[in-house]
Amino acid sequence: MLNQKIIALIKREVRERLLSKTFVYTTIALPLLMFLIIGLQAVLFNVDEGNAxxxxxxxxxxxxxxxxxxxxxxxxxxxxxxxxxxxxxxxxxxxxxxxxxxxxxxxxxxxxxxxxxxxxxxxxxxxxxxxxxxxxxxxxxxxxxxxxxxxxxxxxxxxxxxxxxxxxxxxGIDFTGMKVSEKTGIQKAGYGNLILAYLFTFLLYLSLLMIGQLTMQSVMEEKNNRIVEVILSSVNAKELMAGKILGSAIIGVAQMAIWLSPVILIITTSLFALPPEIVFEISIGQIVYLLINYFLGLLTFLGLFAMVGSIFENAQDAQSGIWPIMLLILIPFFIAMALMENPNSLIGEISSMAPFFSIIVMPAKMTLVDVPLWKFIVSIVVNILTILAVFPIAGKIYRVGILRTGKKPKWSEVVKWLKYKGI
Amino acid sequence: MYALEVKNLTKRFDGLTAVDNASFAVPENSVFGIIGRNGAGKTTTIRMLLNIYLPDSGEVFFRGNKVGREFRDSVGYLPEERGLYKKMRVWDTLLFFAEIKGKSGKAIQDKAIHYLKKFDLYDRRLSKIEDLSKGNQQKVQFIATILHDPDFLVLDEPFAGLDPINTDLLREIILEKKEEGKVIIFSTHLMDYAEKMVDHLAMIDEGKIILQGALSEIKKQYAQRNVSLTFEGDISFLHNHPIVEKITDFGNSTGIRVKSPGQTQELLKLLVERGITIKQFNANDISLHEIFVELAGNEKGKEVPNA
Missing domain, CATH: 3.40.50 (Rossmann fold)
Incomplete structure (x- = not known):
């Protein structure tokens, strides 16, 4: 399926966006902003009002x-x-x-x-x-x-x-949490993995939203600039969409890998000694899983974002198309946050392997409790199946939408596009 | 064998038939015009030629075979609404457009340099598109259209929005490509551009092909009773004259149609007798505009193409 043309499209996407200022800024600024917000929250929570x-x-x-x-x-x-x-x-x-x-x-x-x-x-x-x-x-x-x-x-x-x-x-009573896990036996649990769970959840959530929005904008740019017509005289809509989404997903995974590189360095080297309370108990395999799972999740979500981008001509109109996707990102985000309180909840268990949800929920879950290998495999298979289900629909709508201009289409019209014979 | 053969193409959108059973043939090494009003179905037809739209029914043959990837790679397409990636550099843009046609490497780079120099853009090759003037952006788009050395140039309303310099430049490119033996297909609603440039054409109105063939043949066929006249004086006496069927004023010239082919000489005699100063009397001549009006009508509410 990957032919020279798709590779050319991917190359363009990656080169133009990886070297863009937006990428550099967001990669550096976003985690900083995140820690600032979390830090501020902690400070506000702990600082007593000044007066006695x-x-x-x-x-x-x-x-x-x-x-x-x-x-x-x-x-x-x-x-x-x-x-x-x-x-x-x-x-x-x-x-x-x-x-x-x-x-x-x-x-x-x-x-x-x-x-x-x-x-x-x-x-x-x-x-x-x-x-x-x-x-x-x-x-x-x-x-x-x-x-x-x-x-x-x-x-x-x-x-x-x-x-x-x-x-x-x-x-009084002194509670000490003892983590029971398969690998390391029983030992005193630190806060390290709770921190990791927060970190993963926030980063995945932010990155999905950001890369998704950027991809949508880039589809809208092609549509509005009418570049799409020139490109479609060289490649077909499927190839164009595949190139755009694969390119964007590569950027997303690269960004995630950059963000996680401190964690990777901590667990693979002894460069940074962490106090025992915040030791990270995570394997490099789990990080690799996170990146693979995120890549698959990006493909799914970017398919949806690209679809919405193709339907509308400006970001305002697109809002009505974005909110269902936002829900698919927000709900797992909150489920993952709830996992910190109760890592074994049934909702967490199901959503860690459910379509759309597992991308954010599973990484949080795997840092908090032991997840058997088969569940990782199930989540990956489910994600691949989701891609296979999403793309025929997203692709059809994209194909029609990308060439359509004029007034904002009604959703009933968009549904009709599905029936169009290869526009 | 024709370079491109279009058979019974039909395309509907939500009940509206944009192109209705269109058939025409594009000979090798021709400049082929697809001519019609705005909204007649020209762009939809072109998009079907290029496989951007799949037709509801009908087929397009490229040198005898159904069009596919091979045809796509040998086409340079300049759409009516032109666009480039604003943030991309000129150089990257050109190589990207060649690459998605399956062309890359040293040869293409050399060619890009050649065109950039020729179009006075070499110094701007590392500029972002958005930093170029509109005219220069159009030039970049021309280069992107021809850089991969296509056998076919497909140009949709190519002269719309061009300044005079770029209009000449594009005309030069078209003639150059014709000399190289390439096929040029372009759509336009500007009849006099078409008349000056095409050698074959298809006229399209409300999605239907109403006329097609070689321009010279078409003119011969329609011009037998037509005279194109440039004059000074008053010719109002010709209205209601028994030998005159119709008079159309085009501003610079006047088209007069007589009732039978033999009456053109009679008309000339009549004009001389009445003391009209004749500057140009062109028998057997008819403008595309006249043909179009005759075929497609000039009803109220219909936009008449420029003469």
């Missing part, structure tokens, strides 16, 4: 208040977090009137909140937090441990426990 948080700790039992005051003032972790605590003991049942009395301060955010630790919390460990923004998870997370410790101390005081017993009772 004034928190009033209240109990209706003096011993509790005293214990908390003692513990909090010696707790380095709390000090470094910009908290300012004040302590008060009230009569039992007076918490509502206290809150009402301080209401104005709370609403003006002079007082961040009131933590009420009633005396019966020594039985039930129930604590209340009064604030303008009561669902502050960070604050809960930070304070629940020291409060628990204080309550435990008071509870066991005078009960003649050994220091070991007390230490045990005070301590």
């Amino acid at each position: 948080k004034n928190i009033l700790v209240v109990s209706d039992k003096a011993t509790v208040t005293q214990q908390l005051e003692k513990d909090f003032s010696s707790n380095k972790n709390l000090k470094s977090n910009n908290f300012k605590f004040s302590f008060a003991t009230i009569e039992s049942g007076k918490i509502d009137s206290l809150v009402n009395a301080r209401k104005k301060e709370i609403l003006k955010e002079k007082l961040t909140g009131i933590i009420f630790i009633p005396s019966n919390s020594l039985k039930e460990k129930k604590v209340r937090y009064y604030s303008k923004t009561p669902n502050n998870f960070k604050l809960r997370e930070k304070l629940s441990k020291p409060i628990n410790k204080a309550l435990v101390d008071i509870y066991f005081e005078g009960k003649n426990l050994s220091p070991e017993d007390l230490k045990f009772a005070r301590s």
Whole structure:
């Protein structure tokens, strides 16, 4: 099928686009932008608002208040977090009137909140937090441990426990994730593969969208510039489409390979030593699979993008044709993101081998859990079958659309094109 | 054997018949005109010749065989709406267009240099197309059309949008190719261009071929009762004259048709007797425009081709 003419078309596509400024910029700028966005998100999430948080700790039992005051003032972790605590003991049942009395301060955010630790919390460990923004998870997370410790101390005081017993009772639970996999046995799981899963998902998503849009634009350029007619006097529409899509797919895979080259270097050489928490557990075979799978996925999606490009004359009109393709990229993107929470979900399992979806979902899945070889093979076969199903349709529409000018066609007309005898 | 033979081509689009059972033959080494109004079906016909459209029915034969890849590679095509890749360099553009015709290598590069020099574009060979003037872009397109040394030149409305310099340049190319023994097929709605350049033609109207053959034969056939006249004076007396069938004013000249072939001399005598200053009296002459109007009519709403 690959003849000299298609190769000439591929060469032109690759040369013109690989050497273009757009390619250089996007290859460098896109990952930077991505990390900037992720980094910014992390920063926004973790940075506490600059002002100190004034928190009033209240109990209706003096011993509790005293214990908390003692513990909090010696707790380095709390000090470094910009908290300012004040302590008060009230009569039992007076918490509502206290809150009402301080209401104005709370609403003006002079007082961040009131933590009420009633005396019966020594039985039930129930604590209340009064604030303008009561669902502050960070604050809960930070304070629940020291409060628990204080309550435990008071509870066991005078009960003649050994220091070991007390230490045990005070301590919370420390979860350690242990990854069970076929190859390496059981070992402590790091964050490395979670990072990889994010990386793969974002890069595949961005690259598919970008290469897709560029290919569509390039089809529209040929159509609008009327170059297509000269070219079609030399090659047929199928060859032109094949050359364009293969050329663009090569560019996409090259870009992906450039983006993944740091990962490849990390796993194949000892040039970069990563801390044990973020060791990448991925084989070079899996990276190769990712690139092959991406290539097949690009062929599928570029077929669709080229089809849409051939139907319309400008990007605005083309929007109505792009959104179904966008959904086919967005849905697997979100499925892949959801996999980070639950790598074994049924939807993730199915979509890692489903047409269109496996391109983004499978790379995320394979970094998070062990995927048997047969599933990789199934995903590749499914992708090849998808190409075989998409191209006869996309090709027919492309063939008609590329030579058509004038008003924006209705979808019912586009369906009719499928029946045209070789325009 | 004809260079190209078109048999019963038909093409419909959504119920509209663009080309209706068209047949014509293009002899070897001819300049062949496909002539008709805008929208008559010229471009669709040309696209079918080139296999850009497949006909609904009918066939095209290239030297006796059905057209296919071989024909495609031996054609240089200049479409009506010309276009190039804007961001591509002149040099890359030329080599690319030759390569998709299956031609590459040193010989083509030398040829490209030859044409670039000939058309004063050699200094611009590394410029991007978008940086060239429109006229120079057209020149690049001409070179791209002929660089692979095609046996056939197919030109769709080639003179539309050309400046006078490029018009002359293109005419030169056409004549040069004819001298090299090539076949040139071009479509036009400009009758006087056609009349000056073609030796064979097919006239197309509403998708149907209404006339075809050698220009000289066609003229002979239609001109027997026709006189082309350039004069000074008043010839209104000829209206309703018993020997005159029709008078058509073309501005520079006037076409007069007499009722039977023998009456042209009688007409001349009549004009002299009436003291009309005759500058040119051309019996047995008829313009393509007149033939076209006679065949395709001049109904209201129909655009009449330029004379």
